[in-house]
Amino acid sequence: MTNPLLSDWDTPFQIAPFDQISDDDFAPALDQALADHKIQISAIAENPEPPTFANVIEALETPSQGLDQTLSVFFTVAGADSNPARQALQRDFSPKLAAHFSEITANKTLFTRVQAVWDQRGTLDLTDEQQRVLMLTHRSFIRGGAALTGNDDTRMQEIKGRLATLGTEFTQNLLADERDWFMALSESDLEGLPQFVVDAARAAGTDKDVGGPVITLSRSLITPFLQFSSRRDLRETAYNAWAARGANGGKTDNRAIAAEILTLRQERAQLLGYDSFADYKLETEMAKTPSAVEQLLMDVWGPAKTQADRDAQVLTEMMHADGINGELEPWDWRYYAEKRRKAEHDLDEAELKPYLQLDRMIEACFACANRLFGLEFAPLDVSLYHADCRAWEVTRHGEHVAVFIGDYFARGSKRSGAWCSAMRQQAKFPQPQTPVVINVCNFAKGEPALLSYDDARTLFHEFGHALHQMLSNVIYESISGTSVARDFVELPSQLYEHWLEVPEVLREFATHAVTGAPMPQDMLDKVLGASTFDMGFQTVEYVASALVDLAFHRGPAPDDPMLKQAQVLGEIGMPHAITMRHATPHFAHVFAGDGYSSGYYSYMWSEVMDADAFSAFEEAGGPFDAERAQALENNILSTGGSRDPADLYVAFRGRLPGVQALLKGRGLVA
CATH class of the missing domain: 1.20.1050 (Glutathione S-transferase Yfyf (Class Pi); Chain A, domain 2)
Structure with a gap:
């Protein structure tokens, strides 16, 4: 056959x-x-x-x-949708593919x-x-090493193959830790949890074949548990399990793998004549140099840490008022920040969440794309790889543009996080082909599925990547869609998040799951007013991760990455109650492959542009200004990697941006 x-x-x-x-x-x-x-x-x-x-x-x-x-x-x-057979195949395929493509460049x-x-x-x-x-x-x-000869050429091919194997092992170890750990809850352990968290915990228990609610290491479940559980002991247990992913000892421990990856990357860079892997990696990005990256991150770190330190003092006082002495701990921050948000903004996520139905937020993504770019979305009845997946045909003026697939729910077979990929990219050579684009997320299941505000932002973010793929209009596949510099690729995705915060979008699509009523105006005002709430925490945990990534790759490879991580965090004065968003043993962005290695900063580099780019709409006719939307499509979304990204941005905006728009957008300056 x-x-x-x-x-x-x-x-x-x-x-x-x-x-x-x-x-x-x-x-x-x-x-x-x-x-x-x-x-x-x-x-x-x-x-x-x-x-x-x-x-x-x-x-x-x-x-x-x-x-x-x-x-x-x-x-x-x-x-x-992984399984043991696919994991075994991935371990076999990684070195094969690395060797195959190395042979081409060699x-x-x-x-x-x-x-x-x-x-x-x-x-x-x-x-x-x-x-x-x-x-x-x-x-x-x-x-890729094509100009290398002799032993250097041979060694380069060995390094590429070994790095491919290590990246796969890192990913599978992390998936195993996330899949295998769960914390069963008794009915009394549910104290303080809103119904949507209880429902998600019960659904997770059913998925684990456990006769009751459980907390897993899915971000969409553990984060609200840390926000709402009044049981400090359970929060500590759950947080420590989350923080320990990839560092539990035994066969799934990633620390030695991370050390070997860093050593091999440094050797690879030196074979090609670079002082460090960061110098090699950043040469092709907008940032160009490690110094430029450090400058951006430190420009943001100072204001962010100042705000986080202020917030920590307030949260500590709240904790002490509850009769808990001692320091604010990482498993306390989200809990007291949520209480503070409710007190200061009168915004209760348990009351907000019924207005953020997954299906309605998908409709909002589609509606914004229609108003901005004229795209239409019609459901497709096709066979996909999992029953949770859905597909739509994307058209414009009656002509086929793309197929869009959404896979939104968390499950044990899915790696954590959210991502966009193209099963087929747009191209016109050697014959025209339209893209097939997938958004994968890890939202908690429910009837109906309800999102947190951060979940809704993730949905819009990944759909921004999808638009970059769907609206691509180039000749050659190698420069199609998201085939751009790493610190430019997040611009379309982060820019699209802004449309979630457009009041008229929320008024139309944020409707109550039971009553169907639109979000009340006072709640809408609170949501938008709280958009920069706890931004010190969010910025500190991100920038710390980016600075550690840069330090790992900027000089000689550290013998012990965990010691290097601790050194960097000590030098920048990392607040006690905040940890890196992605600590080394589970920093998949950096160690699962080369994609974001020495490049985790790129989200913030892109945010400098996305804050400035949305201002262009606000300065024109508003968020749906037709002229700005056309300029965005013509100069960024349709062009892929066909031109230098700095030239593309200047063509759209007329100039390059500064960091002030970002700081203002995050509420870190007056």
Whole structure:
């Protein structure tokens, strides 16, 4: 029988036929796809014709259908619906794929042809987009080690393979710790918890096959538990389990893995002639240098820490008033911050949450995209990889634009966090193809599913990434959609969060789950008035993580990353009751792969732009100003990586932004 992963997909919009694919199909499909791709690459390298943009660069841009289909399906289910078989396959695939793609950049014959096209670029009649693709292709070969020879070349390939294996182990260890831990609750342990948390805990207990409510390490469950539980002992137990992910000893401990990853990254950078991995990694980003990143982070750290210290004093006094002496601890902060928010803003999340129904917030995402960009969303009845998934066809003026898939609920088989990926990216070469885009989140199930305000912000954030993919309009897939600098990729996602805070959006879509009534005006005013509440805490936990990431990669690799982490936090004066958002053993952004390594700062770099970019709408005709929306699509959402990101932003805004808009938006300056 023909392997469905290697076949043409006769399905609506060529969506993967998940109902025809089994785990047994992945390994043989990958082996065949890799073999076919090697033949394709060899034909490009050994082509007897003189090297040209068409027979080298465009040939490399020509998709390998079997490989693309196999990897898109596999990595979708490996992240969002894992099982032991898929975890074993991932451990096997990671070094195979690393070796395969390393062989391509290490192919001296192929690189000679790439270099020849690069050397004659001034005489070629290339479009701006073609020149960009040529530059990026040449640069990727150089940075991949194509110019290395002898032992250095061999060692580079070994490092890449080992890093791929370690990243997979880090991810699977973290998933195991998050999946296996839970805390069973008696009825008396539910004291102080609003009904939505109780319902989520009972649903989690059913998922764990436990006869009662449980707290798991899903962020959408543990965070509200820490906010509302009056049982300080249980909060401490839950918090410590959350903080200890990846550092529990035994086979799932990630500390030694993190140390080896840092050592290998430093060696990789030095083989390529860089002083540090941070110098290597940041060269291609907007920031360019570690110094520029540190400057941004420290410009924000000072005001954020000052605010957090003030807040800590208030929360400590509240705790002492409850008869609890001693220092405010990390498991106390969210609890007393929630009590303070209710007292100062009269905003009770238990009362707010029924107005933030998942389905209504999805409608809000769609409605904003319609008003801004003319997109329409119609449900699709197609087979997907899990019963929780939903799909929509995206059209504009009656023409097909994309398929959008949403996978919103937490489950034990899904890694933590939220992300956007494309099972197929937009491109026009060698023939037009439209994107298939997925948003994956970890919201608590319920009937109906209710979101916290942070959950709703996450929904809008990931949909902003999806818009970047769906509205892409470039020729070549390698620069399509979110294929941009890491510190630019978060601009569309963080910018889209602002539309959640547009009053008319909340008035229309924040309706009560039982009564259907719109959010009362006084509650709406409180929600918007509290938008910068506890921002000292949120900023400190984030910036601390970014500074530790930068320090890990800026100099020699630390022998003990945990000691280095403690040193950095000590130097910046980390408040006692706040911890890093992502401590080293569970810092998947940095250690699950190279994506955000030396780049966790990029959320804040992008936030500098998103705060300024939304101001452009406010300065014009308002949040739905048609001219600004068109400029956003033309210069950022549709352009992918076809131009330098700084040039794209200036084309949209007329200038580059400063940090003041960010500080003002976070309420950290008057």
